[in-house]
Amino acid sequence: MPDVLKAPLVVEFPFTRSVGPVQSAFLTGLRERVVLGVRTGDGRTLVPPVEYDPVTAEEIRDLVEVAPTGTVTTWAWNHAPRRDQPLDTPFAWALVRLDGADTALLHALDAPGPDAVHTGMRVRIRWAEERTGAITDIACFEPYDDSPDDDGPDVDSLDGNSPDRDRHDVGSPAEPIAHTGEFTDPVTGIIAAARLDYTYSPGRAQTAYINALAEHRNVGERCPSCRKVYVPPRGACPTCGVATSEQVEVGPHGTVTTFCIVNIKAKNLDIEVPYVYAHIALDGADLALHGRIGGIPYDQVRMGLRVEPVWTQGARYPDHYRPTGEPDADYDTYRELL
Numbered sequence: 001m002p003d004v005l006k007a008p009l010v011v012e013f014p015f016t017r018s019v020g021p022v023q024s025a026f027l028t029g030l031r032e033r034v035v036l037g038v039r040t041g042d043g044r045t046l047v048p049p050v051e052y053d054p055v056t057a058e059e060i061r062d063l064v065e066v067a068p069t070g071t072v073t074t075w076a077w078n079h080a081p082r083r084d085q086p087l088d089t090p091f092a093w094a095l096v097r098l099d100g101a102d103t104a105l106l107h108a109l110d111a112p113g114p115d116a117v118h119t120g121m122r123v124r125i126r127w128a129e130e131r132t133g134a135i136t137d138i139a140c141f142e143p144y145d146d147s148p149d150d151d152g153p154d155v156d157s158l159d160g161n162s163p164d165r166d167r168h169d170v171g172s173p174a175e176p177i178a179h180t181g182e183f184t185d186p187v188t189g190i191i192a193a194a195r196l197d198y199t200y201s202p203g204r205a206q207t208a209y210i211n212a213l214a215e216h217r218n219v220g221e222r223c224p225s226c227r228k229v230y231v232p233p234r235g236a237c238p239t240c241g242v243a244t245s246e247q248v249e250v251g252p253h254g255t256v257t258t259f260c261i262v263n264i265k266a267k268n269l270d271i272e273v274p275y276v277y278a279h280i281a282l283d284g285a286d287l288a289l290h291g292r293i294g295g296i297p298y299d300q301v302r303m304g305l306r307v308e309p310v311w312t313q314g315a316r317y318p319d320h321y322r323p324t325g326e327p328d329a330d331y332d333t334y335r336e337l338l
């Protein structure tokens with residue numbers, strides 16, 4: 001058996017979302033070094049805040065400010081930080097219940113090693129030097145010794161919306177303080193970069209399919225039970241639940257079974273819109289595959305159109321499919337392949 005292929009596969013996209021009133025106040029607060037939570041109807045304080053009570057589903061809007069100090073409620077050591085994680089040295093992922101809050105916030109805890117971390121330890125926020133209104137405005141948490149020997153805070157000086165944030169640098173257990181949540185230039189949306197790093201292996205059947213494609217051949221596999229030919233093959237028949245192994249060459253011509261007209265230009269894809277993307281049943285296959293249709297105006301593509309693959313130099317896959325000029329296929333020949 002030839003070696004099974006594998007290759008890195010990165011799925012990466014910017015996710016743009018609006019944040020709503022509560023998350024807006026929370027994120028803008030972080031920019032201003034203020035941690036806001038919400039107060040539920042039964043008097044609990046949730047940090048990070050949510051817009052609806054997780055128990056009663058009631059809308060909640062009562063914002064409160066909590067302390068930048070807290071207690072680790074649980075943690076796990078991260079031995080090998082990955083790209084874009086909060087710290088590039090080993091650190092703990094910790095749930096921290098900030099003083100005044102009833103729930104815990106997940107963030108990084110900077111500590112010299114796992115022996116320096118324990119449930120119940122006191123920590124405080126280390127603010128990022130440049131803050132933009134994002135969860136990363138909290139650079140991380142750090143161990144914090146607030147034993148009575150330290151200078152205690154002057155609780156009487158606490159003032160709900162005071163611009164003087166110095167007290168956060170000492171921090172202390174404190175009652176949540178009502179907060180308007182109003183800031184100048186509030187954050188209304190965020191762009192979260194999503195990235196998933198995979199090592200993808202297509203398995204035995206698709207490895208054989210891809211290797212045959214490199215020779216411009218379409219090789220599927222036939223189910224020994226129902227006799228269906230799967231292209232691309234998955235190694236098993238999903239209907240019968242049995243392994244497929246008999247290789248069958250199909251195509252290269254095929255029939256458009258269904259299609260859509262694409263009007264939105266994809267990033268990094270140099271194809272003029274509108275264009276047509278179609279399901280194509282290759283001759284001899286019992287499953288349609290996907291492909292772009294070219295060589296014909298987009299508004300003349302139709303079900304039953306007969307097409308053939310067009311290869312570009314050195315490509316593993318057909319660049320697109322174009323009309324062969326044959327008469328359209330009769331609907332009954334592909335009705336089971338829609």
Ligand SMILES: [Zn+2]
Pocket residue numbers: 223224225226227228237238239240241
């Ligand atoms: Zn089958």
